[in-house]
Amino acid sequence: MSGQGARIEYREIAKSYGMVQALTPTTLDIEPGEFFSIIGPSGSGKTTLLGVTAGYIPPTGGEILIDGRNIVGVPPFQRNIGMVFQNYALFPHMSVGDNVGFALKMRGVSKAEMAERVARMLDLVRLGDMANRKPSQLSGGQQQRVALARAAVYDPLLLLMDEPLSALDKNLREAMQDEIKQFQAALGSTVLYVTHDQAEAAAMSHRIAIMNHGRVAQVGSPRDLYEHPVDRFVASFLGEANLFDLKEIAAHGNGARAVTAEGFVLHSAMAPNGAAQCACVRPESVNVSDRPVDADNSLEGRIVDATYTAGSLRYRIEVAPDVILTKRTPSVRGEALMPEGTSVYVSWRAEDTLLVNDD
Numbered sequence: 001m002s003g004q005g006a007r008i009e010y011r012e013i014a015k016s017y018g019m020v021q022a023l024t025p026t027t028l029d030i031e032p033g034e035f036f037s038i039i040g041p042s043g044s045g046k047t048t049l050l051g052v053t054a055g056y057i058p059p060t061g062g063e064i065l066i067d068g069r070n071i072v073g074v075p076p077f078q079r080n081i082g083m084v085f086q087n088y089a090l091f092p093h094m095s096v097g098d099n100v101g102f103a104l105k106m107r108g109v110s111k112a113e114m115a116e117r118v119a120r121m122l123d124l125v126r127l128g129d130m131a132n133r134k135p136s137q138l139s140g141g142q143q144q145r146v147a148l149a150r151a152a153v154y155d156p157l158l159l160l161m162d163e164p165l166s167a168l169d170k171n172l173r174e175a176m177q178d179e180i181k182q183f184q185a186a187l188g189s190t191v192l193y194v195t196h197d198q199a200e201a202a203a204m205s206h207r208i209a210i211m212n213h214g215r216v217a218q219v220g221s222p223r224d225l226y227e228h229p230v231d232r233f234v235a236s237f238l239g240e241a242n243l244f245d246l247k248e249i250a251a252h253g254n255g256a257r258a259v260t261a262e263g264f265v266l267h268s269a270m271a272p273n274g275a276a277q278c279a280c281v282r283p284e285s286v287n288v289s290d291r292p293v294d295a296d297n298s299l300e301g302r303i304v305d306a307t308y309t310a311g312s313l314r315y316r317i318e319v320a321p322d323v324i325l326t327k328r329t330p331s332v333r334g335e336a337l338m339p340e341g342t343s344v345y346v347s348w349r350a351e352d353t354l355l356v357n358d359d
């Protein structure tokens with residue numbers, strides 16, 4: 001096992017199809033051994049970024065340096081990059097062991113070394129006793145593990161995964177998330193991981209890039225992105241957000257005082273930055289009380305929906321016609337839900353009013 005992944009540096013890498021800019025010039029560094037995810041809506045350029053990296057999509061501009069060497073123009077099979085796809089793409093007529101060993105055979109590795117490396121890789125994905133089975137004799141999760149072992153067996157510089165778990169059901173997907181994470185930590189390889197699922201990306205990654213319209217909107221740790229989103233798109237894409245359009249905003253002390261489109265006055269601990277901004281309040285920052293509270297931000301409302309799911313309470317509170325805020329909180333055992341229709345006061349701290357750019 002290599003124990004050390006590659007450093008990837010994208011320099012103004014771009015891809016256009018005629019007038020369509022699938023990937024606008026993008027500059028991005030990925031650290032050796034990093035688990036790096038790419039999330040974003042359908043059509044935002046995630047697969048395009050993976051494709052130019054693997055080499056099956058020729059970029060229309062820019063460079064990709066792997067450990068300092070530009071690989072643009074190098075044929076895919078000479079790039080030493082492993083790939084795992086959504087549909088596994090195992091060879092149905094070959095045994096599990098032969099599937100995993102295939103890339104080694106193509107590289108002319110000796111039989112003895114091949115047997116040893118295949119066995120080690122199958123042990124790592126806990127399929128050591130299934131080497132002689134055919135893919136059709138495995139469960140979906142086991143097939144996905146074979147695909148993982150097959151992509152990693154030749155110590156690639158980089159592992160690319162495009163929605164590798166989207167064909168699996170929720171429980172299996174979550175189990176596989178842990179497994180891929182452990183597998184990556186054991187190999188030490190750099191992983192570039194594409195997913196639609198923001199919770200999956202947050203659970204697995206050191207850092208995440210959020211893409212929108214062929215552009216990287218923000219890069220950061222899962223926590224950075226959630227607590228310091230730069231714009232409305234990032235704020236609403238990652239987790240839940242209560243968003244307010246602002247019609248006025250001005251500096252106030254060290255922070256800001258803003259008036260929302262509905263006429264609510266809000267206070268933020270963040271100073272306005274000059275650009276058009278909106279306000280974001282996360283559901284877990286919101287307090288709900290049946291009596292007035294002294295807080296930086298306070299609105300009156302009415303509970304329109306109250307639900308209990310797996311250890312948490314979620315309230316939807318109407319504070320103006322068609323303006324509904326969400327509050328989420330862990331539930332204390334035995335605690336009663338406030339019923340729908342209850343008149344309440346919604347409040348939060350100035351520190352929890354995030355000002356984000358409007359887009």
Ligand SMILES: Nc1ncnc2c1ncn2[C@@H]1O[C@H](COP(=O)(O)OP(=O)(O)OP(=O)(O)O)[C@@H](O)[C@H]1O
Nearest residue numbers: 017020021022040041042043044045046047048049
């Ligand atoms: N061969 C092609 N010709 C023209 N346009 C293309 C081609 N391949 C992709 N595109 C366009 O490039 C953009 C980015 O596509 P890409 O496949 O990277 O999206 P994605 O983020 O992976 O989406 P999804 O989540 O649906 O897989 C889309 O607008 C798509 O329509």
Ligand SMILES: [Mg+2]
Nearest residue numbers: 046047048162
């Ligand atoms: Mg895609």
